[in-house]
Amino acid sequence: MERVDDRLTVARRTLAEAPADQVTERLADVLAKEYAVTGVELYQVDYRLAALLPLHGGATVTRPGDPAWRAFDHQAEVLAGRAVFLPVTVRGERLGVLRCSPAPDDAGLRAELAQIAEFLAHELQTARAGTDRYTVAARTRRLTLAAEMQWELLPGRSRTGPAFSLAGQLEPAYAVRGDSFDWAEQDGCLFMTVLNGMGDGTQAALLTTLATQALRNARRAGLELADQAGLADQAVYSQHRGDAYVNALMLELDLGTGVVRAVDAGSPRVFVLRDGSVIAESLDEGLPLGMFESSDYDTQTFQLVPGDRLFVVSDGIMEAAGEAGAYGDLALTRFIRRTGSLEPLQAVRSLLGDLRAFVSGDLEDDSVVVCVDWNPPAA
Structure with a gap:
């Protein structure tokens, strides 16, 4: 020894x-x-x-x-x-x-x-x-400047803890513009955000960076989820006066109880894989961050059960276009159902591989997917 x-x-x-x-x-x-x-x-x-x-x-x-x-x-x-x-x-x-x-x-x-x-x-x-x-x-080719900014903004691409495992990915990986995600674990909670800044190139990347850092600043100050959204909303509006905004979905998962608190400020969608069935969580959609001088945000809740898998996807996933039309809800739910045996990063990688096959090449529109498994030790 x-x-x-x-x-x-x-x-x-x-x-x-x-x-x-x-x-x-x-x-x-x-x-x-x-x-x-x-x-x-x-x-x-x-x-x-x-x-x-x-x-x-x-x-x-x-x-x-x-x-x-x-x-x-x-x-x-x-x-x-x-x-x-x-x-x-x-x-x-x-x-x-x-x-x-x-x-x-x-x-x-x-x-x-x-x-x-x-x-x-x-x-x-x-x-x-x-x-x-x-x-x-780790690069097969040069990143665009916007993509360089977005990848440096991420907390990582996968993570595990005693009660969860998660993974996320940006596409097109070498030319992503406004889509991003963020997460942090603290005090028995997992915080997750999926964002999409409007516009193209560095404009979109700068917008998403501003919103991400504003949300981190509010979270680290101990503000409630709705207040975090309010602070980020003000930060984006004060910079762009409503001419640019950010779609965002903010989630706070209680790792002990499975209660998810959510603030919906835009387009990302939430799906739950439970015992082989896919549930599309219905959230009341609020205004994007920074669209108006003052917006109110409500916190909504839904419940996970041990073993649930949570998928958050941006509209770029749903709207990916192939010869037969858009990828859409039906293909996405069918694929999510098949990922139950895969680890989150494998599930994310497989979904994006399926999308590339569907569009016969790389994705062109910004897309983000985050996959989270909740497996509390007591279960």
């Missing part, structure tokens, strides 16, 4: 002390010395959730059945030939996969490598604040 602790301590210390842009190289040195692993590669998931990109160059992994994708999707070790693939994940945020070869024959040593992959995930999140290397390597 002492030797195991020594190896893990050396790996953790090496990662913590490595220069921000040399984290994987320093880790490779440790793995070669301590585990006789001579081949190390980090595959990062790209912005579209469609490719795993090797940090050091080489072939991009896009085939769903590839061992790297299986490790990413199932969040488990995958042995393939002489290599082992391990998820690189921190608090549910899936960054990618670590490939190690030759894979140790001993299961205990592979379990240590899995722990080290988790250490790597923690360190990558820290290192990204000091270098662009990992951010740039």
Whole structure:
């Protein structure tokens, strides 16, 4: 046991002390010395959730059945030939996969490598604040300026806690404009917001950024949900005087009781998957944030039961156009019904893959989808 602790301590210390842009190289040195692993590669998931990109160059992994994708999707070790693939994940945020070869024959040593992959995930999140290397390597092409702003605004793309797991995605990933989402967990509640700033390009991104930061400011000041909407409404109006506005849906999930408090200020839709059936939650729609000088917002409630899955989608999902017309409610509810066995990030990725197949290419209109599972420990 002492030797195991020594190896893990050396790996953790090496990662913590490595220069921000040399984290994987320093880790490779440790793995070669301590585990006789001579081949190390980090595959990062790209912005579209469609490719795993090797940090050091080489072939991009896009085939769903590839061992790297299986490790990413199932969040488990995958042995393939002489290599082992391990998820690189921190608090549910899936960054990618670590490939190690030759894979140790001993299961205990592979379990240590899995722990080290988790250490790597923690360190990558820290290192990204000091270098662009990992951010740039996770792109298959250049982001537009508006998309750069939107992705930097996000709290992450997936998250897990004792009572929930969630995931979200923006499309078109490399050119998104006004759509965004936000979340935070505090005091037994999960706060979620889906937003859509009107307009195109950086105008829409700036508008959504203003609304997001205003809502965060109000939430962090301890204001009630309706008052958070009111403050953001005033912030957007004072800047644009009604010439620009933001559609938003704000949700507050009590992780102990499953009660959801909601403020609807625009177009995002809410669906609940429960025991194989899809329920479209009917909310009274209020005015978008910033449309008028003073707007009142009401808080509505609905109840989740343990095991429920919540989907929030923007109008870009519903209105995605294919040869047969718009994707629409029917196709969406049919697909949501099929996602019950998938983890939230898999469900989100599969939905967007289905949409791309429907439109025969990338989505053109801004779209956002957020998926949340509520599974309280007591259940």
